[in-house]
Amino acid sequence: MRVLHTADWHLGQHFLTGQERTTEQQAFLEWLLLTVKAQGIEVLVIAGDIFDTQTPSYTAQELYYTFLVKMQGTGCRDIVVVGGNHDSPTMLNASRQLLRQLRIHVVGGVPTDPTEQVLHLNAANGRPGLVVCAVPFLRDRDIRLAVAGETLDDRQIRIRQSIAGHYAALANCAAVMRQREQDVPVLATGHLYAAGGEAREGAERDVHIGGLGLVGAEHFPTAFDYVALGHLHRPQVVGGRAHIRYSGSPVPLSFTEANDKQQVLLLEFKGAGAPTITALPVPVTRRLQRFHGTLEEVEADILAFDNSAFQLVAWADVLVRSDETPAEVQRRIQAVLQLQKAHVVAPRGVRHQRATEVPDLAENAIPLALLHELTVEEVFGRRVAGLPPERAATLKATFGELRQLLAEADPQAWGEAGE
Known part of the structure; x- marks a missing residue:
């Protein structure tokens, strides 16, 4: 089974002062179509942040749907799409039933029945070829409820345990266990910040409130032969475990990513067990x-x-x-x-x-020329930089939770926290 792992397309992104990225993103998608066909890809996995905002433009949606239609002529049998923190679960899921007829499996958010995240994909011979635990970005409402009076440490532990528990429940479900016994590989997706991954300061690190959603490679069950991650834009292995990877974004999304090597990941499974992994460089159209x-x-x-x-x-x-x-x-x-x-x-x-x-006239002053380059989280971080570490961490967590609540109440005005 030949699988291609990609993520973090951010279709519709506007760069800095409003420059469109459509030409670059379209060039990537055309290259991806050719690559899928040339490499004999059977399953394409897109691990979140398909769009840059929860209300993508018509042009961004046209890129997405045109690509999915053109994929029907590549020989790829199945496409798996999971939502990221920038994506609207409702918007992605709106076309889910229609796309399913084209063997395009969309999981925009956590469904009411968690087992709907478990996909059984057949090989070319019609026999079971791959199980995908299609886990989207886990929003706070998916993994925890607020507990009055809990400490920062308690909150951190509970978020980690909830994320780990979500993956463990899927890995242990009867459907997955039956396929394991038949030597069928199991792939899981995720859109989160994993410990051991290299995140840039700011939004990438704060995907769960206050940056508390940090999970380690050890939190992913051993039943998973590969974990296809999205959210961090730099391609990387998590915690030294080659089968847990971020593919990175295919187009550099900021100047901090200018020197990254954009790529997609080719996975070749031969039964259960870790796949052979090959990085395929994405051509650069704009430096x-x-x-x-x-x-x-x-x-x-x-x-x-x-x-x-x-x-x-x-x-x-x-x-x-x-x-x-x-x-x-x-x-x-x-x-x-x-x-x-x-x-x-x-x-x-x-x-x-x-x-x-x-010298600055005011302590902790932020130069005006720099202010527009900082995220909201970075500005707040500078304001509490002089406080005792425990107090600063508590304030950051509270500020992050407030941002999350505001984002959920008015996504268009605030967007989702995170890269």
Whole structure:
């Protein structure tokens, strides 16, 4: 059984100052169609965050549904789609019954009957080929109820136990155990932050309130031959266990991901047991490039930049350290950007820092130029940075819970916390 694992497409994402990613995402999906056909993929698994928001645009939905229709001509028998923290379970599930007729299995959120997450997929010969425990992003309402007066440690333990218990219940259900006895491999999905995974500061780490949803590789039952994870955008193995992996996002979603190697993962199962795993690099259509340094260094780096091997103009993050006036820095950098306009543009303009440090007038002040780059969680974290660790952790957890409640009450205004 040949399976392809991908996640974190974030269709419909707008970059920084509103730039569309449609061209890049469409290029990825066209490449994915060709790859599925060329590699003889039998099952495609998408581990959450198909869309960037809970109310995706018409264009983003068109990308998604057009791709699913085109997949019917690739020879792939089954597609498994699970919701991530950015996805709307209701929106994903709205087309579930129709897509099921095309052997596209959608689990947007945890169903009332948890065993509906267990999918039995046949091999080419019609015999059982793969069991998928299709676990979507587990929202707080899925895994716990608030307990008045509980401590931070108690809350953390209970969230971990609830997530682990959800996976254990699926692994131990009779349907899965019967397939195990027939030498059929079992794959589980997840959209969460697992201990041992490398998360960037901010939203990736805080997928469960206050960052408390951290689970370890040991919390995934040994009945799972492979765990296909989404949420962290950098491809990686969890806790040194090669069969528990994040595929990463196929398109870099921020400048912090500019140097990541985008990929999808090819799994080849030969009966029960860990699969052979091969990383398939995703072609880059647009480079995200950082130009940081003195005014002279940035000017030279931009002039030397060559983007001719790439399909789309590069997007640049430009940060200049100089004691020149902001107007002079802007004038000089815009002049070299104009010379290189066929190769690179700076979507958010040129940021300027003084080369000579000037002390902040207010303690813990956040420079205005930096504020728009921080997440809400990062700003709050800076405000409580000087407090005792236990007090700061309690406030962060409470703040995270408040954000979660507001997000569930008004998803369009707040979105879901998390990457």
